[in-house]
Amino acid sequence: MTAATACVGVVMAASLSPFATLGGVAVARTQATMESNLKDLTDGTAPGVSTITDVTGAPIAWIYDQRRYQINGDQIAPVMKAAIVSIEDKRFFFHDGVDWQGTLRAMATNALHGQVKQGASTLDQQYVKNYLLLVDAKDKAEQAAATETSYARKLREMKMASDLEHRLSKDEILTRYLNIVPFGNGAFGVEAAAQTYFGVHASELTLPQAAMLAGMVQSSSYLDPYTRPEEVRERRDLVLGTMVDSGAISPTDAREAAAEPLGILPQPKDLPNGCIAAGNRGFFCDYVLDYLEKKGWGPDKLKKSSYTIRTTLDPHVQDVAHRAASGQADPNAAGVAAVMNILAPAEDSRRILAMTSSREYGLNQQANETVLAMTSNLMGSGAGSVFKIFTAAAAIEKGMGMNQSVAVPARVEVRGMGAGGAKNCPPETYCVENAGVYKQSMPLYEALAHSPNTTFVKMLEQVGVPDTVDMAVRLGLRDYTLPGSYNGTDSIADYVTKNNLGSFTLGPTAVNPLQLSNVAATLASHGVWCEPNPIDEITDATGAAVEIPQEPCEQVLDRGIADTLAQGLSHDTVEGTAADSAKKMGWTTPMSAKTGTTEAHFSASFLGFNSRFAAAPYVFNDGTVLKPLCTSPLRQCADGDLYGGMEPSRVWFSAAKQLEFATDGELPEGVERYETGATADDLPRVDGLSESDARTRLEQAGYKVTTITGPGNGIPKGRAVRATAQGPYLLTGDEINLVLSDGTRYVAPPPVYQPSTEPDLPAAPPPPPPAPDDGPRSLGDVINSLFGL
Template sequence: MSFPKSMTKLLASTVAAGLLGALALVPVASITGVAFARTNETMQSNLADLEDGRGPGVTTITDATGEPLAYLYSQRRFEVTGDQISQPMKDAIVSIEDRRFYEHDGVDLQGFGRAMLTNLAAGGVEQGASTINQQYVKNFLLLVDADDEAEQAAAIETSIPRKLREMRMASDLDDKLSKDEILTRYLNIVPFGNGAYGVEAAARTYFGISAAELTVPQSAMLAGIVQSSSYLNPYTNHDGVFERRNTVLSAMADTGAITREDAANYQQQPLGVLETPQGEPNGCIGAGDRGFFCDYALSYLAEQGITRDMLDKDAYTIQLTLDPVVQDAARASVVNHTDPAAPGVAEVVNVIEPGSNSRDILAMASSRNYGLDLEAGETILPQTSSRVGNGAGSIFKIFTAGVAIEQGMGLDTMLDVPTRYEAKGLGTGGAQNCPPNTYCVENAGTYKPRMTLQEALAYSPNTTFIQLIEQVGVDKVVDLSVKLGLRSYTEEGSFDGTSSIADYMKNANLGSYTLGPTAVNPLELSNVAATLASGGVWCAPNPIVSVHDRDGNEVYIDRPECERVMDERDAAALTVGMSEDITEGTAAGAASMYGWTQPIAAKTGTTESNQSSAFLGYNDKFAAAPYIYNDGTTTTPLCSSPVRQCGSGDLYGGREPAQTWFQLANNVPAALAGSIPDNSNDFQLGANAAFIRELTGQSEAAARRAAEAEGYRVTTRTVPGSGRPRGTVVAARPEDGTLVDGGTIILDISDGSSPTPPPATSPDTTQDAPAPRPTSPTTPQAPTVQDGVNAINDALRQLLGN
């Protein structure tokens, strides 16, 4: 017997009214509490959610090519449309759960009346007579809308008020949605066991196919499981599931969905489930060696307000910048040089693509396997993107060199290389037998007594750079390192819980900063390389290509603006200055080992304690900084070949870290195609030397004004004119041989005299003449040095052509 919709509504209201009167017979405890307190407003809100029908979905994280690498979810559910569910599946669920589904208006009053009489007589709920509409309401309120345990309990409590509320919403829902829409929403919501929510996840879990491909017996099994997804588990209760499936097949025959002959045949078939349930691992743990990148990307999104809870409950698609070719090359290289299971030592590397408008991370790799088995050396700690280790060592000398270049120093500037240097006001301690209130530094190797700045970058003498940071200023060196990429050094408490690393180093004026003794973030270190490779433009490392919601709408990400932090010319000069490390410096052996011949900028680094070492290398298309450090709980030094903890360290940046870089770069086409700026005479001379050269020939007043306008102090002396008019500059030079900002320039001013003509050549007059200095075809003969000017000034004058 069926009723018109208006009659059904009237009967439903009558039944509800009668039952409300009967509630007086029900114990008070069963009709009070959260369930009874729900207001009509709450029901309308629930109904709106039911109409939308969206439950928690699966967020998919992909690499740059779109290949999935991880999934996030609170319920593993893949929503599908009605035409993506096979007809046998729809027939099976209707046949066993609600065979009058297409006839009633959301509530089956015939079945409900019988059930309610039984329930009232029993003083509780013994029979449900729930339609698919009602089951959808119950499951949605339980699995989707419930925010806490109280609401979950209210969604499934065995009470008449809950049943009435369920009926009301089920009936209203039938007015708003078509039958197929209701059935589709129901099949997308209900649990099927083994972590599968919704029919699409169930089809994948048990049969490895989509819901659209489900056959009659497969559909019957899944429809049967809905009755009790925990009990009816084909992997633990095969016989129970087999019997239930056959019951569903019989019900399908009763409703005419299949013939009885077909039902009998299907009932003889095995369940045909996969050997083990198939599913997607939840979280970055399923990403393998991509797990470090995955974790970093989630942290990055959380800072954007896209939280893990949001990702777990919705179905986003997140595309990472991870390049699988580069990632595989990075992982292979670090594992080749540092054993994943080696106790107390790890190697990490990040690969960043240089750019002045964006800064994509292409790979994040660790020698450690990403996982939870600590005994096997696995970890999920953010090794690649947090401050770890004992520092990058001499790589920090590039910051001191960078400031010197910014202050006008040229790559050909000669610098002293004493075997020991004792500095006042740069901290205390250091080398043995150091006097009080003094910082003492010695070199690790033997060097010639003087080097150019470019040579010093290649060979890395400690004493030279302590002298240089003393000259240019610790505060300026720290600031440049932060601007180039070590941004976390300004975080409050990063040094000792109260001070930032940057503030502490500057306030204490610690010259040791140039030797790199502080823990470093490997991602930031690689970004330093990328900033220099980008001509001095800093951009935040970016792990995300895009984020889209379940409707395909792109989610806005607030990306920091890129910043020019170093003059392009100065960045290029520093890059050229770092180019000899692989040809004659500390990384030459590693470059030769891997047959590397293309120009790059590079710097090795090792801490004094040998607890960590690194290699920074880049060109305009590729930047990376392999970093090996002690990741154990002791302060044991590290040794090379193989990399391990040992009694006395001998691991240096030119060994495994540099070797890692070259093996990696050899397998990345962009690295092989990159370049660095061409050398320039201006780079060699330095901006200040070029400025000094321009003063020659000017009047004393004009030269003084020009120098003082640039912040230099000026002293003068009168010298023979050498053909220059009286009062003009014959030569200019720095007072200390090296000119830095605020330094003193000495101007040699012509007295107007003409040079004495050389006498006729004769043996008597030429024997006493000083031998001319040798010159090259490209270097003019320098004038005679007056008044015993030292060799340094003489060489500079010759270089400037005066």
């Protein structure tokens, strides 16, 4: 045992004496705390700068509390190490963490004054104190404990400094110290200091620069070269003298260095903190931080070390998207904004390639800047008729075919689905009329392209509001399940479902633009929903990859339904509400699309996708006054005339035309059974079954059953003949007719005589007489007749 170690043991025992009255538990707790601190000190990880980059590695933003860059010992100029040792601890390489010569001298001085006047701290001890203060302290109380003027604190510091010498080399201790210590003007550690004052790396520091920084450590707040240059220069020259005394440099070197000016930058080189300096990447930057926080990676965690967060943001795609949005919506226009998120469809991931707004990201409200998360939160007055996609998807899932004909009445009035709507609406009734004139019926794909309101309100009545809302959530509108998303209490999904609102299919509820774009990506990915992901990789200060939990992708819609729906939606840009815009923008690549406009023209949207590209530009009021929106130029106005096939679609086409991967996209083939849909032929066979068994079979298949009677054609009276649909198409959950035999046979009406214009032909033989009706037959006879036995 060395004398130094023995002495530390003695004084350490004294430092623990205040806890003696509390017994061994307190002593053990104190020793455990010191051991934990020693582990942290040995590791040396300290708060630093976490960097958010785009997919190429170019920085977007920096996040930190202490602007520090941890570097290795070989990345620090040797003159910097020599300078700090000469002025702060000239015996650093000769003591075991505690300089007992200086300590005993200081203790004698302190004893004479009756208080702690001198510290005689070594670099080891300063490292311990700074680490406990700047890194380990969790609150002001712990910060006070790390710097309190007491023998107990000083002795504990000495004990840890001595133990540290057995765990780290001298160069490792010196490097950790230089990475921890503050240098003023927000610079922590020597690398940040070198960049702040001289714009160089720590490895490039010259002798006069190193001497200046070493001198500032004594009081970095007072010795500021920008406010007290003379005092800093005097201190620098003092360091040069101590370096001569230690043999680190020659007197000539010192004189030449002292003749140099401070050579600092005109102003401290700072680093933006947070997303505020990210420009039009700011909305995406905010989303990254929000995404990480929901994964348990809040700002505090990012600030405790130095992480590199490489995101999915493609700078070219981002710039194209921003120009497209701001090109259609003036960033300075009052009360109207256009946002756009671009996603890459895939069945195993959902990378966000771009996220932007026509508004510039910033705090200058007079310049119409905003930091409102308008790209990824519930915003605006709704996506309008884009929501008809959800009703159609739910209908196809229940058995409707994309090619099946649907009625297009001029007006519908439905009860139990809300109230109001079109003029002259009866009480407790929801009334809807079409904005234009349409054919009386059309295939479902054509209805999606031309978007008659009445068709989809009636379809919603048949499909059901709950299943349609569920479809919207499944495909991507996950915020609709958030408690309070509607009125502070209910979620949007619960409110719409509870009130059975028929208006849901017309899209009057606020939407999250990112999630709306993800609906497009889900359909483009054959019905697979994935969580929108802004991050490609996170690495820690050592370069090791850090895993971030992600929600697993899930097949939320049958692949065939998704592909058939994608094909059905391909008509919008060819013959539907977006056809004019597509033609004017020169778009020819196959794509799926749906336009949307809210009733009062408060907002409008355009959802479009192919196999490579998915986006849903959304235009909405972002001002304090809610007014209708007008087109060309996009603005607030008295009577709105904005539609989804105008500016929203132009934003989409303008961006997609400039991106090769978007113009290379394709669409899948539809699936025949989802194109034709279910008919009565697809109902379960029930002929010959008892009424009870037939009803059970049909109900288990998902249908509601109404019984009627009709000719049995040999099937015993009271037994099932067949099941028939009540309407032109058949959906799961529909009410169908179960025909029960009345014991008679069907007699065809006699043919109507019409004179023939053809040459006379030999008369056809008369049909055989019908078999006599022998009355009810046994069940065995019925089965034998069905199978030709």
